[in-house]
Amino acid sequence: MGKIILTGDRPTGKLHLGHYVGSLRRRVELQNSGLYDETYVMIADAQALTDNADNPEKVRQNILEVALDYLSAGLDPERVTIFVQSQIPELCELAFYYMNLVTVQRLQRNPTVKAEIQLRGFAEGAAEGDTQQRQGIPVGFFTYPISQAADITAFRATTVPAGEDQEPMIEQTREIVHKFNAVYGPALVEPEILLPDNAACMRLPGTDGKAKMSKSLGNCIYLSDSPEEVKKKVMGMYTDPDHLRVEDPGKIEGNTVFTYLDAFSRPEHFAKYLPDYASLDELKAHYRRGGLGDVKVKRFLIAVLEETLAPMRERRRAFEQRIGEVYRMLEEGSRKARLKASATLRDVRKAMRIDYFEDRELIDTQEKQYRNEQ
Ligand code: TRP
Numbered sequence: 001m002g003k004i005i006l007t008g009d010r011p012t013g014k015l016h017l018g019h020y021v022g023s024l025r026r027r028v029e030l031q032n033s034g035l036y037d038e039t040y041v042m043i044a045d046a047q048a049l050t051d052n053a054d055n056p057e058k059v060r061q062n063i064l065e066v067a068l069d070y071l072s073a074g075l076d077p078e079r080v081t082i083f084v085q086s087q088i089p090e091l092c093e094l095a096f097y098y099m100n101l102v103t104v105q106r107l108q109r110n111p112t113v114k115a116e117i118q119l120r121g122f123a124e125g126a127a128e129g130d131t132q133q134r135q136g137i138p139v140g141f142f143t144y145p146i147s148q149a150a151d152i153t154a155f156r157a158t159t160v161p162a163g164e165d166q167e168p169m170i171e172q173t174r175e176i177v178h179k180f181n182a183v184y185g186p187a188l189v190e191p192e193i194l195l196p197d198n199a200a201c202m203r204l205p206g207t208d209g210k211a212k213m214s215k216s217l218g219n220c221i222y223l224s225d226s227p228e229e230v231k232k233k234v235m236g237m238y239t240d241p242d243h244l245r246v247e248d249p250g251k252i253e254g255n256t257v258f259t260y261l262d263a264f265s266r267p268e269h270f271a272k273y274l275p276d277y278a279s280l281d282e283l284k285a286h287y288r289r290g291g292l293g294d295v296k297v298k299r300f301l302i303a304v305l306e307e308t309l310a311p312m313r314e315r316r317r318a319f320e321q322r323i324g325e326v327y328r329m330l331e332e333g334s335r336k337a338r339l340k341a342s343a344t345l346r347d348v349r350k351a352m353r354i355d356y357f358e359d360r361e362l363i364d365t366q367e368k369q370y371r372n373e374q
Pocket residue numbers: 006007008009010044047148151152160162166
């Protein structure tokens with residue numbers, strides 16, 4: 001059996017460094033490794049609409065932004081099929097059948113859904129005077145883990161590179177596959193998640209030191225930020241609030257600048273930009289001892305980030321001159337993705353015994369049966 005990757009992002013904004021270390025960097029590495037037979041990367045607009053029903057224009061505008069971020073990061077449409085979720089109607093049909101295999105109670109226990117219900121203010125019965133939305137939980141939003149199972153299984157994905165927030169989704173997908181195969185016969189492939197390999201990449205904090213980079217918190221560094229924006233954001237970054245004078249000992253834990261260095265710095269960056277230190281461990285040791293100022297570490301981080309961001313910016317500039325081509329690439333990717341998904345759907349329909357018109361035997365048997373009765 002082939003090794004197949006499927007993963008994706010919601011087009012609700014430009015992609016940031018959290019997306020990059022959480023999954024995008026991995027995808028580019030996997031693409032270049034040649035170890036996978038097929039790779040699909042999906043712009044999950046239908047999923048984005050499950051909690052942005054009132055803002056279709058935002059989703060529409062960000063399809064291109066995310067596509068440009070993908071191409072700038074180094075995804076190559078020759079090797080990776082980049083497509084738009086809503087253009088594959090087969091995914092809806094799969095999700096509709098999977099809905100019979102999942103209980104409301106199971107969805108309610110999904111930790112990511114739970115957290116998002118809180119975050120989005122979807123929970124009903126909020127206190128009086130509460131400014132949060134109170135219209136309750138949209139059914140489409142509530143069932144999006146099922147739709148995500150359809151995304152993954154439609155492509156027979158073996159591997160889903162994603163951050164840890166996606167773990168409950170993959171778990172739910174595996175359960176659906178299990179149930180489907182047990183009930184209807186083995187038509188579906190059970191996927192595995194491929195998590196980032198270090199804790200800093202798992203959940204990159206925002207520049208303010210808050211748990212997660214998120215657009216609504218305004219603590220993101222975007223892949224498309226200018227060198228000036230990156231510099232300004234890094235210089236304003238949260239460090240150790242007790243590290244007041246250079247000679248004070250400093251803390252590494254919870255110090256965002258060091259967390260970013262964990263995620264981005266490589267040994268060769270030291271030789272190139274900070275030759276007084278052989279490694280990140282040495283730099284951390286000096287900071288802990290005291291005598292190392294934040295500004296010096298921040299300058300180093302800017303240089304390190306620019307190693308990643310500068311080539312991206314350059315590629316982005318080139319693609320920005322060819323928007324029509326970018327859309328054609330998405331259209332072609334969606335066409336290819338649809339072929340794959342409809343082949344899976346054919347197998348699913350057959351396994352579910354709803355392939356009436358393709359099943360000569362069904363027709364012959366019933367024909368005979370009725371003839372004999374006469
Ligand atoms: N849920 C993912 C996110 O919020 C996007 C997504 C949709 C996805 N379908 C997927 C990711 C399938 C991996 C596999 O970013």
